[in-house]
Amino acid sequence: MLELKNIHKTYNPGTVRELCLFEDFSLAIEEESFVSVVGSNGSGKTSMLNIICGSIGVEKGKILIDGSDITYTKEHIRNKRIGRIYQNPALGSCANLTVLQNLCLFDAKNKRMNLTPYTDKKRIDTYKDMLSQLGLGLENMLSKRCGSLSGGQRQALALIMATMTDIDFLILDEHTAALDPKTSDVIMHLTEKLVRERKLTTIMVTHNLRYAVEYGDRLLMMHSGEIVLDAAGSAKGDLSIDKLLGLFNEISIECGN
Secondary structure, eight states: OOEEEEEEEEESSSSSTTTEEEEEEEEEEEOOOOOEEEETSSSSSHHHHHHTTTTOSEEEEEEETTTTOOOTHHHHHHHTEEEESSSSSSSOOOOTTTHHHHHHHHHHHTTTOOOOOOHHHHHHHHHHHHTTTTTGGEEEEEEEEGGGGGGGHHHHHHHHHTTTOOSSEEEEETTTTSSSSHHHHHHHHHHHHHHHHHTTTEEEEEEEEEHHHSSEEEEEEEEEEEEEEEEEEHHHHHHOOHHHHHHHHHHHTTTOO
């Protein structure tokens, strides 16, 4: 289980731009659950992901994994158990390395490495099998530099690489936002497949209300650093895009927009 307990987070403290985003914020996410998170810009969605991954710190509160306190654990240590996909496809792979080199690099994520080239040719057939499931032809592009791939190809590759090592958590930060609708659907189908096969605890931030409704077993809506909707099981099944959009509109009117 992943737990955020009584989290306090303030940006730019002591300045005219001071913003208290989280005040006594708590959240528990069960093992192997797939949680979709929606909310307006500035609601705290990405900040929550950054706190979980260790990209930013907190003033108060605790972050627990299976009861162990990781609040002050460095980001690179947490990343041994966490795979993260960003909105920008370019952030998930090294543009100047080939597809094969990227795969080998991520395959060695939790292994000791030195300065010698790390390309395990014995794993090429395994890599091809993993890539062939995408249906994007990447299994025939191992020698291509990642910078020459399309955004959808790079994001699909990033998903494969993020889940190829022994991780427990998958963090998805608007990972389809920069893709066209058809490619987004391909990436979402792949996401669902990998999450279920690997039994990963997954948190997906998205602005796509259809994906939030159709995927995952729990849905959170955030606003101003608080959770204003938490639906799981049959409650999530009863949600529709229109209901979510209606709640968005209610919040917007309350805020004077």
